[in-house]
Amino acid sequence: MPINCKSSCGKKAVLKRPKTGDALCKECFFAAFEAEIHHTIISSNLFRRGEKVAVAASGGKDSTVLAHVLKLLNETHDYGLELVLLSIDEGITGYRDDSLETVKQNRDDYQMALKILSYEELYGWTMDRIVAQIGRSNNCTFCGVFRRQALDRGAKQLGVDSIATGHNADDIAETVLMNILRGDTARLRRCTDIKTGGGDDTIPRVKPLKYSYEKEIVMYAHYKKLVYFSTECVFAPNAYRGHARAFLKDLEKVRPSVIMDIIHSGEQLRFKDSVKKPVRGVCARCGFVSSQQPCKACVLLEGLNRGLPKLGIGKKSKGDRMIANQDREIALRERANLVKNDF
Amino acid sequence: MSAKELQINLEFSAGAELLFGNIKRRKLSLDGTVKWTVASLLKWMHANILTERPELFLQGDTVRPGILVLINDTDWELLGELEYELQPNDNVLFISTLHGG
Numbered sequence: 001m002p003i004n005c006k007s008s009c010g011k012k013a014v015l016k017r018p019k020t021g022d023a024l025c026k027e028c029f030f031a032a033f034e035a036e037i038h039h040t041i042i043s044s045n046l047f048r049r050g051e052k053v054a055v056a057a058s059g060g061k062d063s064t065v066l067a068h069v070l071k072l073l074n075e076t077h078d079y080g081l082e083l084v085l086l087s088i089d090e091g092i093t094g095y096r097d098d099s100l101e102t103v104k105q106n107r108d109d110y111q112m113a114l115k116i117l118s119y120e121e122l123y124g125w126t127m128d129r130i131v132a133q134i135g136r137s138n139n140c141t142f143c144g145v146f147r148r149q150a151l152d153r154g155a156k157q158l159g160v161d162s163i164a165t166g167h168n169a170d171d172i173a174e175t176v177l178m179n180i181l182r183g184d185t186a187r188l189r190r191c192t193d194i195k196t197g198g199g200d201d202t203i204p205r206v207k208p209l210k211y212s213y214e215k216e217i218v219m220y221a222h223y224k225k226l227v228y229f230s231t232e233c234v235f236a237p238n239a240y241r242g243h244a245r246a247f248l249k250d251l252e253k254v255r256p257s258v259i260m261d262i263i264h265s266g267e268q269l270r271f272k273d274s275v276k277k278p279v280r281g282v283c284a285r286c287g288f289v290s291s292q293q294p295c296k297a298c299v300l301l302e303g304l305n306r307g308l309p310k311l312g313i314g315k316k317s318k319g320d321r322m323i324a325n326q327d328r329e330i331a332l333r334e335r336a337n338l339v340k341n342d343f
Numbered sequence: 344m345s346a347k348e349l350q351i352n353l354e355f356s357a358g359a360e361l362l363f364g365n366i367k368r369r370k371l372s373l374d375g376t377v378k379w380t381v382a383s384l385l386k387w388m389h390a391n392i393l394t395e396r397p398e399l400f401l402q403g404d405t406v407r408p409g410i411l412v413l414i415n416d417t418d419w420e421l422l423g424e425l426e427y428e429l430q431p432n433d434n435v436l437f438i439s440t441l442h443g444g
Contacts, residue, residue: 012417014417014418015421016421023421214409214440215411222438230439232358249407253408
């Protein structure tokens with residue numbers, strides 16, 4: 001009792017698409033999956049001919065599929081793009097060192113240039129050392145803030161016109177939920193944007209897989225035999241996202257369209273003018289995009305270097321007090337030294 | 344292979360193997376005198392080879408949402424899911440989508 005492919009190509013269906021409920025054969029699924037990403041790229045004007053685009057590559061399923069599909073579409077539809085891979089080495093032994101091997105495999109398979117930037121060279125700290133300093137809580141804050149900026153720095157060094165990330169539909173629906181649950185209106189406003197940044201001094205980020213379901217990405221990678229890395233980070237997983245994710249997966253079981261529905265809701269939200277909007281500027285210290293002064297990366301880094309790793313965690317006023325206290329202590333100690341030296 | 348055995352292959356990938364002693368491929372010989380469905384296979388797996396945190400693999404009497412099941416490389420959603428009756432030499436693959444990104 002095999003089910004036939006819905007597109008009446010005469011072949012046997014191999015999967016049920018969660019997005020449409022259609023039963024498709026391998027070839028028709030590949031064609032539909034790729035055509036939808038092409039449609040997203042074209043209808044949202046993500047790229048222009050002649051541009052250089054960095055694919056943010058972690059070695060995981062999403063970025064591996066993204067690199068594969070972008071290369072394919074670039075060739076078949078003649079986008080005229082120069083694609084490069086950009087990876088960040090957070091310095092997590094037993095995790096990132098292994099996944100970077102996958103990225104190197106991508107580089108060889110897809111014949112794309114690869115740039116790897118490490119936290120070590122950018123910030124003087126690896127995640128291993130940061131965790132040794134701060135422990136297993138809040139470490140994801142450091143990693144997330146540093147990675148965001150590291151991608152900007154890498155993109156600048158490469159001189160690219162945009163950064164393509166592998167965020168998929170499930171990721172975006174999860175983020176909408178999380179931002180609603182946290183009342184984070186600033187992020188809620190922009191988290192469904194397919195293109196962010198791109199002002200005078202920022203490099204735009206684009207999400208070509210924004211409407212691609214995770215199940216389809218995994219099935220695509222499986223049927224295309226793409227090699228990807230799938231180990232959980234050795235440091236504590238992001239618990240809050242984990243809850244949102246489990247909730248969403250439960251909903252999806254009952255109603256597969258829920259993922260697209262949540263993204264749609266996020267896209268259609270409008271905010272009152274009285275809702276505060278963060279002003280995007282540039283950090284006076286490091287010169288990279290930020291809506292705070294100094295930027296979060298600089299505050300976190302200062303905390304690490306001062307031996308006050310909690311500095312950038314929690315309220316800014318608390319951090320300011322910590323700095324003031326430390327400065328006072330240092331001043332006192334210096335005065336005491338001066339007094340001693342007077343003798 | 345005796346006629347009273349049902350031989351099938353199990354495969355785990357993308358992190359699902361971590362819950363099963365980190366073994367990616369297994370050959371099983373099940374009692375061939377009874378009917379085996381995916382539902383009864385999951386029960387058998389829980390009782391015999393699911394070593395690590397069963398709640399990450401099972402939810403109620405089915406697999407946890409986010410774990411894909413392919414039988415002979417076909418999505419189990421096209422095959423009746425839990426009710427599918429296992430045939431000799433079937434290949435059942437579990438892919439986790441819950442790991443990494």
